[in-house]
Every structure is written in structure tokens, then in C-alpha cells.
Amino acid sequence: MGNDVSFFSNVLYMASNVQMIIAVLLGALGGVFVGFLPAFGSPTAVALLLPLTFLMPTDVSMVMLAGIYFGANFGGAIPAILVNTPGTPPAFITAIDGYPLAVKGKAKEALFVSNFSSFVGCILGAVMFYFLANVVGKAALAFGPAETFALMVLGLACVAGLSKGSIWRSIIALAFGVAITTIGIDPLTTVPRYTFGKIGLYSGIPFVPAMIGLFGISEAILLLQKGKMFEGDKVEEEKALNTKANGPTLLERAKMLPTNIISSIVGFVVGSIPGAGATVAGMMSWNLARQRSKTPEKFGKGAIEGVAASESANNAASAGALVPMLSLGIPGSSTTAVMLAALMMHDILPGPLLIVEQPGLISYLTASYIIGGLAAFIVFQLSIPLFEKLMYIAKPIIAGLVFVLAVSGTYFLRNSLTDIYIVALFGIIGYLMKHFDFPVAPTVLGLVLGGGLESNLRLALKIGGVGELFTPIASFCLLLALIMLVLPTIRSRRTRNEESQVM
Amino acid sequence: MNRIVGLLIVIVSLAYTIGALKWSLWTEGNPGPGLFPVIIGIIALIAGVMCIVEGVIPVNGKQTLIQGLKWSAFLVALTVLVVFLMEFLGIAIGSGLAFAAVLTAGGYRRKFLLILIPIITTVSIYLVFGWWLHLPYVWIQ
Numbered sequence: 001m002g003n004d005v006s007f008f009s010n011v012l013y014m015a016s017n018v019q020m021i022i023a024v025l026l027g028a029l030g031g032v033f034v035g036f037l038p039a040f041g042s043p044t045a046v047a048l049l050l051p052l053t054f055l056m057p058t059d060v061s062m063v064m065l066a067g068i069y070f071g072a073n074f075g076g077a078i079p080a081i082l083v084n085t086p087g088t089p090p091a092f093i094t095a096i097d098g099y100p101l102a103v104k105g106k107a108k109e110a111l112f113v114s115n116f117s118s119f120v121g122c123i124l125g126a127v128m129f130y131f132l133a134n135v136v137g138k139a140a141l142a143f144g145p146a147e148t149f150a151l152m153v154l155g156l157a158c159v160a161g162l163s164k165g166s167i168w169r170s171i172i173a174l175a176f177g178v179a180i181t182t183i184g185i186d187p188l189t190t191v192p193r194y195t196f197g198k199i200g201l202y203s204g205i206p207f208v209p210a211m212i213g214l215f216g217i218s219e220a221i222l223l224l225q226k227g228k229m230f231e232g233d234k235v236e237e238e239k240a241l242n243t244k245a246n247g248p249t250l251l252e253r254a255k256m257l258p259t260n261i262i263s264s265i266v267g268f269v270v271g272s273i274p275g276a277g278a279t280v281a282g283m284m285s286w287n288l289a290r291q292r293s294k295t296p297e298k299f300g301k302g303a304i305e306g307v308a309a310s311e312s313a314n315n316a317a318s319a320g321a322l323v324p325m326l327s328l329g330i331p332g333s334s335t336t337a338v339m340l341a342a343l344m345m346h347d348i349l350p351g352p353l354l355i356v357e358q359p360g361l362i363s364y365l366t367a368s369y370i371i372g373g374l375a376a377f378i379v380f381q382l383s384i385p386l387f388e389k390l391m392y393i394a395k396p397i398i399a400g401l402v403f404v405l406a407v408s409g410t411y412f413l414r415n416s417l418t419d420i421y422i423v424a425l426f427g428i429i430g431y432l433m434k435h436f437d438f439p440v441a442p443t444v445l446g447l448v449l450g451g452g453l454e455s456n457l458r459l460a461l462k463i464g465g466v467g468e469l470f471t472p473i474a475s476f477c478l479l480l481a482l483i484m485l486v487l488p489t490i491r492s493r494r495t496r497n498e499e500s501q502v503m
Numbered sequence: 504m505n506r507i508v509g510l511l512i513v514i515v516s517l518a519y520t521i522g523a524l525k526w527s528l529w530t531e532g533n534p535g536p537g538l539f540p541v542i543i544g545i546i547a548l549i550a551g552v553m554c555i556v557e558g559v560i561p562v563n564g565k566q567t568l569i570q571g572l573k574w575s576a577f578l579v580a581l582t583v584l585v586v587f588l589m590e591f592l593g594i595a596i597g598s599g600l601a602f603a604a605v606l607t608a609g610g611y612r613r614k615f616l617l618i619l620i621p622i623i624t625t626v627s628i629y630l631v632f633g634w635w636l637h638l639p640y641v642w643i644q
Contacts, residue, residue, distance in 0.1 A: 166553075166554070166557060168550040168551075168553040168554050168557065169550075169554065171546065171547075171550040172512055172547055172550045172551060172554065175516075175543050175544075175546050175547035175550065176547070178543050179519060179540070179543050179544070179547070182523075182539065182540045182543070186526075186536040188536070189535065189536045191526055191536040193523075193526065193536060193540065194519075194522065194540075217578060220578065220605075221571055221574045221575055221578060222571070224574045224577075224605070224608070224609050225567065225570050225571045225574050394609075394611055395609065396605060396606050396608075396609025396610065396611040397606065397611065397616075397620065399605055399609060400601075400602040400605035400606050400609070400620070401602070403578065403581070403601060403602070403605055404598045404601060404602050404624055404628075407582065407585055407594075407598065407601070408594050408598050408628055408632070411589075411594060411640075412632060412638055415638070415639060415640075417586050417589070420582055420585070420586055421582065421586070423582070424578060424579050424582040427575070427578065428575045428579070431571055431575055435567070435568055435571060436508055453539075454539040457534070457539065458533075458534040458538070458539065461533075461534045462532075462533050462534065
């Protein structure tokens with residue numbers, strides 16, 4: 001495995017090895033299934049299925065890990081599209097357009113585009129990983145705290161694109177998410193903040209249970225509420241979902257390719273920066289696709305390009321996140337952190353020396369990612385009829401399933417009973433936010449990026465004061481963030497003016 | 504209702520910002536633990552005031568909210584029950600019973616599935632987490 005065997009030889013070797021094919025298909029199946037479950041997500045999927053890989057030789061287990069990794073990434077989009085409950089954090093961007101498409105009776109189309117875009121993102125990401133592992137790894141090293149802070153601000157500013165009406169509602173939701181991350185011991189000075197003397201709050205509010213509550217439990221409440229109160233609406237909605245529409249045509253798929261390619265490149269670059277992750281990559285690509293679109297007003301209401309951009313970007317970002325993880329030993333996301341542990345358990349020590357000492361390993365891993373992506377694509381595609389049936393399940397069953405998975409999944413993450421109560425609390429907060437039309441997605445992004453945002457800001461200020469925040473790269477990102485914030489406001493005002501003129 | 508929600512946001516933001524002022528903003532040339540929360544609090548405060556000024560918080564039906572809060576209370580009670588049951592019966596049986604409770608309360612009436620689904624849930628959770636992964640609190644203690 002460590003020899004400098006060519007990339008194509010590795011692909012051929014894997015594709016002709018029955019043991020590897022079975023392992024990668026099993027890994028992809030497990031990954032898609034666990035990623036599909038709203039309460040789990042890719043880090044949990046990789047962690048849960050990790051013990052399976054220990055039973056196999058290292059080379060086979062690497063291929064299986066790749067299947068699990070990409071399978072979980074692919075699978076996260078399924079509940080996002082079908083029930084507006086993302087299986088993985090980045091999939092909430094897919095839900096923005098995927099769920100409205102499903103409600104319009106285009107679930108099959110959305111699922112196919114999601115799978116195809118994930119596949120393109122995964123393959124392009126793996127190829128870029130192969131060619132750029134050294135270069136991007138070194139470039140990521142050049143990113144100091146100021147640049148990382150600015151990049152995170154840019155990611156958060158992209159949230160402005162989510163605001164359907166007013167940008168202020170989005171900012172409040174975002175600030176709420178970031179504010180939650182300030183609860184607990186301050187990592188730089190060890191001062192307890194907003195803990196009210198409760199020791200249980202010293203370690204802060206864990207992100208995963210909060211996210212599961214905000215998305216999953218709040219959705220369960222809404223499902224139960226709708227099932228009880230709007231029988232007429234329910235029947236109408238199910239009729240809409242019952243449409244047996246075909247997937248996109250070959251021409252439609254070809255039209256999607258530029259979005260897939262651009263989003264994959266953006267996703268890969270952003271994903272390779274530690275801390276930025278697939279969520280920021282997905283958000284940036286979604287916004288970019290909206291800016292490029294001739295019909296930007298369709299975004300957020302069921303634009304198929306939105307699903308394509310999000311899925312290509314987050315899968316390419318997952319490949320990109322492997323670059324700093326392997327070349328620097330810095331995991332770019334929580335999933336790659338689990339992957340790092342998995343590699344170390346197989347006596348592979350990621351770090352700068354790895355690429356120099358074992359150049360063949362990069363080619364082997366790239367080949368395994370391509371095979372893993374292909375397996376995830378096949379498994380996902382074959383399972384679409386099964387997932388589509390989820391639409392016809394009665395709402396109390398979905399609500400019950402979401403509740404049970406949220407509670408058991410959350411508990412098994414850290415064996416913590418407190419986490420179960422956090423899920424319930426954030427479920428109610430999520431419900432209230434949805435009731436009062438506050439977007440939940442910015443809160444989740446704030447929860448994900450809040451900690452890193454603060455530590456990078458404070459480190460940058462410590463290094464060089466306020467001036468440090470305006471290095472060329474940081475300035476560029478901050479300027480872009482400002483544009484991202486101002487642009488939707490100008491657009492919405494122009495639309496309102498046009499509407500008032502028409503009236 | 505519209506202004507009340509806006510006002511609540513402003514009050515919470517103000518309390519959060521004032522709370523942050525008890526920690527130093529800047530000490531010995533370094534940013535203190537209060538700096539970041541103050542920035543976030545001020546941003547939220549401005550956004551809250553703008554919400555009131557623009558009147559951008561649409562309010563859905565009061566009846567819907569009451570119904571939603573009833574379901575929220577039901578799920579919270581169910582969460583407490585599951586945690587309680589976990590200590591004696593384990594999470595597998597606890598989850599199965601919780602599933603049955605949601606189905607019944609949600610108005611699901613197909614008796615065969617009403618019994619089968621919780622049983623499948625219990626068995627699946629036991630097989631994956633208890634039998635395969637050997638995690639604690641899965642089965643009867």
C-alpha cells in the first residue's frame with residue numbers, strides 16, 4: 001500500500017478484488033443508511049461502523065472506510081429532501097431547495113440530482129485531492145487566525161442569502177447560534193461564562209444535540225401539529241408528494257454539470273481549510289449558484305441547481321477536508337477527526353511526513369475514495385424507490401421515528417442523559433423559531449462556527465491588534481462578506497419597489 | 504404579538520450584553536473573555552431594534568402556537584419518561600414505548616402496526632447498540 005503504485009493501477013486492483021468490492025458496498029450501504037437517519041450524521045456513521053473495519057486487512061478497511069465516509073455524506077441529503085430534516089449538518093443547505101421540490105412532487109428528481117451531484121463532487125474532489133494534496137496542504141498552512149476568522153465571517157455572511165424577507169431576522173438567528181457557543185469555560189482565560197454557577201454548563205452546550213433538537217424534534221412537533229390540525233392540508237400535501245415523476249433527462253443533467261464543477265472546485269478549496277468545512281462550502285456554492293442563475297428568485301423555493309450546488313460542494317469539501325488531515329494531521333471537520341482516529345488505529349500516522357515518506361499512500365487513498373464514491377452512488381440510486389416510499393408513511397410514524405432516533409442517537413454519542421434534555425429544549429426553541437418565521441439554518445451555522453470564530457478573532461487581535469484583521473487575504477474575505485450582506489438587501493428592496501410600482 | 508416578540512429579542516440581547524460586561528473586554532494588551540459576547544450582543548440588539556422598526560416578524564395563528572406548545576409539552580414529558588425508563592428497562596424498551604406513545608397520541612389507528620413498529624424499534628436498537636456495539640443502558644439493567 002505504501003509503494004508508489006500508479007493511481008489507475010490502484011483503481012483497477014480494487015475494482016477487480018471481490019473482497020474489496022463487497023467491503024466498499026457494505027460500507028456505502030451502512031454509510032447511506034446511517035447518514036440517512038436524521039439523528040445521526042456522517043461523524044456518527046463513521047464512528048458507529050468503524051468497528052467493522054477492524055475485522056479486515058488494512059488495505060480492505062481503507063476502501064470500506066471510504067465507502068462509509070462518502071455513503072454517509074450522500075445519505076445525509078435524503079431526509080433533508082424528504083422530510084426537511086438533514087442527516088448531516090451540510091445537508092441543511094440541500095433542504096433549502098430539496099424539500100420544496102419534494103413538496104411539489106419532484107422528490108425523485110431532487111434525489112437523483114442530489115446523488116449525481118454528490119458523485120460528481122466526490123469524484124472531482126478525489127481527483128483534486130490526488131493532484132493538489134501537497135500544494136493545498138501548504139497553502140492551508142499559510143492561513144493564520146485572521147484569515148480563518150475572515151473566512152468564517154464570509155461563511156456566516158452567506159447566510160444572508162437564506163433570508164426570505166428581512167436580513168435582520170437572519171442575523172438574530174445567527175447571533176443566537178453564536179451566543180450559545182459562548183456558554184461554558186472560556187478556552188483562553190478559563191473564565192466561566194453564562195454558566196450561572198452550574199457545573200454542568202462549564203463544558204458548554206454540545207453542538208450535535210442542539211442541532212438534532214433544532215432540526216429533528218422541532219420537525220416532529222410540526223408533523224404532529226399538522227397531523228392533528230390540518231387534515232385537509234395533509235391530504236393535499238400527500239397528493240402532491242404522490243406524483244410519480246421521472247428523473248431529469250440527459251439534457252437536464254448536462255445543463256447541471258457547470259454548477260456541479262464550479263461547486264466542486266469551491267467546495268474542495270474551502271473544505272481543505274481546517275475549520276471552514278463542508279457547511280460553509282455548501283453555503284458559498286449555493287449562494288454562488290444563485291448569483292449565477294437566470295432565475296435567482298427560485299432559490300429557496302425549489303431550485304434544482306440549489307440542490308446540485310450544495311451536494312457537489314459538500315462532497316468535494318469532504319474530499320478537501322482529507323488534505324489537511326492527511327498532510328498536516330489537522331482534521332478539517334468532525335468526520336475527518338473520526339477518520340484520523342481510524343487511520344491511526346490502522347498504524348497510519350497522518351502528518352507532513354506521510355506524503356513525503358509514503359507517496360503511494362495518497363494514490364491508494366484517492367483510488368479508494370473514487371471506488372467509495374462510486375459504491376455510494378450505486379447504493380443510493382438503487383435505494384431511491386425505497387426512500388421514496390418514506391413519503392407515504394403516516395406523519396405520526398415519521399414523528400415517532402425522528403423522536404426515537406434523536407433520543408437514542410444523541411444518548412449514544414456521549415452516553416450523556418443531559419444531552420437528551422438538550423435535544424428536547426432545542427426542539428422547542430426550533431419549533432418557536434419556525435412558528436415566528438425565524439430561519440433555523442443560520443442558528444446551526446452559528447453553533448458550528450461560533451467557537452472557531454471567537455478563538456480566531458481573539459488570537460488575531462492578540463498577534464497584531466485590529467490591524468492584523470486586514471491582511472490581504474482577510475481583507476478580501478471581509479470585503480466579500482460585506483458584499484454578500486448588502487447585496488440581498490438591495491435586491492429585496494428593488495423587488496419591493498418594483499412590486500409597489502406594479503400595484 | 505409582533506412587537507412583543509421584537510421586544511423580547513431586544514431584552515434578551517440587552518441582558519446578554521450587560522452580562523458580558525462583567526468580564527474584561529481587554530486586559531494586558533489581549534482581548535478579554537467579554538469582548539466577543541459584547542460584539543455578538545450588540546449585533547443582536549441592533550437586529551432586534553430593526554425588527555421592531557421594520558415590523559418584519561410575521562405572526563402565525565395563535566391557535567396553531569397553542570397546539571404546537573401542547574405537542575412540545577408532550578414530547579418533553581416523553582423525554583423525561585424515556586430517561587427515567589432507561590435506568591430500569593434500558594433505552595431499547597424505553598424507545599419502543601416512546602414510539603408507541605407518539606403513534607397513539609398522533610392519532611395512528613392501525614393496531615397491527617401500532618404493536619409491530621415499537622417491537623421492531625426495540626429489537627433494532629438492542630441488536631445494533633447492545634448486541635453488536637456493547638453500549639451501556641441498552642437493555643434491562
